[in-house]
Amino acid sequence: MKKVTVGTLESSDCQITLSPATHRHVVIDSVVQAVFGEAIEAVIHRVLDQAGLDSVRVDVIDKGALDYAIEARLKTAIKYYEEAADEKELSIHTG
Amino acid sequence: MTIEDVILEQEKEAVKCFLHQHNLSYDEDIDESIVLREDGKIIGTASVSGNILKCVAVDSEYQGENLLATLISALLQRLRQRDVHHVFVYTIDDHVARFKALGFKPIVQTMTTALLELGGSIQEALLNLKRSHALSDAPKGCVVVNANPMTLGHVHLIKTAAEHHAETLVFVVSEDRSIFPFAARFAMVTEACRAIPGVTVLPSLDYLVSSATFPKYFLKSESKIREEHALIDVLTFKTYYMKAFNISHRYMGEEPFSPMTSVYNETMKKYLNNQCHIVPRLKLGEHPISASTVRKLLRHHGLTEAISPYVPDATVAYLNSPEGETIIRRLKHHEQRH
Numbered sequence: 001m002k003k004v005t006v007g008t009l010e011s012s013d014c015q016i017t018l019s020p021a022t023h024r025h026v027v028i029d030s031v032v033q034a035v036f037g038e039a040i041e042a043v044i045h046r047v048l049d050q051a052g053l054d055s056v057r058v059d060v061i062d063k064g065a066l067d068y069a070i071e072a073r074l075k076t077a078i079k080y081y082e083e084a085a086d087e088k089e090l091s092i093h094t095g
Numbered sequence: 096m097t098i099e100d101v102i103l104e105q106e107k108e109a110v111k112c113f114l115h116q117h118n119l120s121y122d123e124d125i126d127e128s129i130v131l132r133e134d135g136k137i138i139g140t141a142s143v144s145g146n147i148l149k150c151v152a153v154d155s156e157y158q159g160e161n162l163l164a165t166l167i168s169a170l171l172q173r174l175r176q177r178d179v180h181h182v183f184v185y186t187i188d189d190h191v192a193r194f195k196a197l198g199f200k201p202i203v204q205t206m207t208t209a210l211l212e213l214g215g216s217i218q219e220a221l222l223n224l225k226r227s228h229a230l231s232d233a234p235k236g237c238v239v240v241n242a243n244p245m246t247l248g249h250v251h252l253i254k255t256a257a258e259h260h261a262e263t264l265v266f267v268v269s270e271d272r273s274i275f276p277f278a279a280r281f282a283m284v285t286e287a288c289r290a291i292p293g294v295t296v297l298p299s300l301d302y303l304v305s306s307a308t309f310p311k312y313f314l315k316s317e318s319k320i321r322e323e324h325a326l327i328d329v330l331t332f333k334t335y336y337m338k339a340f341n342i343s344h345r346y347m348g349e350e351p352f353s354p355m356t357s358v359y360n361e362t363m364k365k366y367l368n369n370q371c372h373i374v375p376r377l378k379l380g381e382h383p384i385s386a387s388t389v390r391k392l393l394r395h396h397g398l399t400e401a402i403s404p405y406v407p408d409a410t411v412a413y414l415n416s417p418e419g420e421t422i423i424r425r426l427k428h429h430e431q432r433h
Contacts, residue, residue, distance in 0.1 A: 003180045005214070008168035009197045011161055015171075017180055017214060029198055059214070061198035063164070 021057035030062035101128035181215035221339035236260030248384035286409035325362035
C-alpha cells in the first residue's frame with residue numbers, strides 16, 4: 001500500500017504522513033514537543049481509534065498547530081489513505 | 096504572494112537570473128521548479144531533481160518571514176503526486192538551521208556542504224535492510240559497485256574482498272542514472288556473485304549517489320564539486336554503513352585514469368586509513384578491464400565474441416535478452432551517456 005502525506009511545514013500547521021506498518025507506530029517531531037508532545041500524541045491516537053486504524057505508521061512534523069488543526073489534517077490523511085487502499089483493491093479485482 | 100510553476104523558457108531564464116543574484120546557479124538536471132512572487136516579482140524559488148531539492152533561494156529582503164516553509168511545502172505537495180515522500184537537500188552550512196527548523200534531519204556535514212533528509216531516516220533504512228537480509232553482527236568486507244555493466248574487474252574486486260572476509264557485502268548503486276537500469280545491474284551482480292562464498296548483494300539505497308546527481312548550484316568549480324561529492328559520500332559510508340553493518344574494510348578498484356574516481360579513492364583512503372584497500376585492476380594484456388571499455392565495445396561492435404574476455408556469463412546472458420538488446424541499441428544512439 002502506498003504512503004499518503006498531507007499538510008504543510010508552515011507555521012501553525014503540521015505535515016502528516018501515513019504509511020503501512022505491522023502495528024500502530026506514531027512518530028512526532030514538534031517544535032513544542034516538550035510541552036505538547038503528549039497532548040499531540042493523545043489526539044493522534046484518539047482519531048486513529050475512531051477510524052479503527054491500527055496497522056499504520058504516522059509521522060507528524062508539527063509546526064505549532066492547534067489540536068483541531070492536527071485532528072483535521074489527520075482525518076484528511078486517513079480519508080486519502082483509505083481511498084488509496086480501496087483503489088488498490090479495486091485494481092486487484094479488476095485485474 | 097503566489098506560488099507558480101516554472102514552465103516557459105522565459106520563466107526559467109528569470110529563475111536563473113534570480114539565482115545568479117544570490118550567487119547560485121541553475122542545475123541542468125532539474126525536473127520541476129517553482130517560484131514565489133509578490134506583485135509579479137520573484138522573491139523565492141525552489142527546484143527538484145528526482146528526490147533531491149535544489150536551487151533554493153529566498154530574497155534577502157523577505158528573509159525572516161519563513162518563506163522557505165512556503166516554498167518547500169509547495170514543492171513537497173507537488174512531489175506527493177508523484178508518490179515521492181522522502182526527499183534530500185544539499186545546502187551550504189549557513190542554511191542548515193533553516194532546513195532543520197522545517198523538520199529536515201542532518202545526515203552529514205562538511206566544511207561547506209550539508210546533506211539533510213525529510214520523510215525517511217538513514218538509520219532506520221539501513222537497519223531494515225540488515226534485518227530483511229538477516230545479516231549477522233560479525234565484521235564484514237565491503238565493495239560498492241555501479242556495475243554498468245558487471246565486468247570481470249568487478250568479479251575480481253569482490254573475490255579479493257571475499258578472500259579476506261568470512262562475510263562480504265556488495266552494494267549495487269540504487270540510483271537509476273546509468274544506461275543499464277538498476278534491476279538489471281542488481282541481477283547481473285547477484286548472478287555473478289552466486290559462486291563466491293560469503294557474499295551478500297544489497298541495494299545501496301538512496302544514500303550513496305553518483306556525482307551526476309550531486310547538486311552543483313552552490314559550488315563554484317568542477318574540482319570543488321568532485322571533492323565535496325567524495326567527502327559527503329565517504330562520510331555517509333563511514334558514519335552509517337560501516338556502523339550499521341559492522342563493515343571492517345572497504346575494497347575499491349584502482350583508478351589510474353579517471354580524475355573523478357581518483358579524487359574519490361584518495362578521499363576514501365584519507366578517511367578510512369587502513370580500513371580501505373585499493374585493489375589493482377584486473378588486466379587483459381596491457382589494458383585494465385573497465386565497464387567503460389565494455390560499453391565502448393558494445394557501442395562500436397554490438398554484442399560480439401570480443402566482449403567475452405571482459406565480462407562474466409551473467410552479463411553476456413543479460414545482453415542476449417530482449418532488454419539487453421534494447422540497451423545495446425540505445426548505447427549506439429547515445430554516444431555521450433555514461
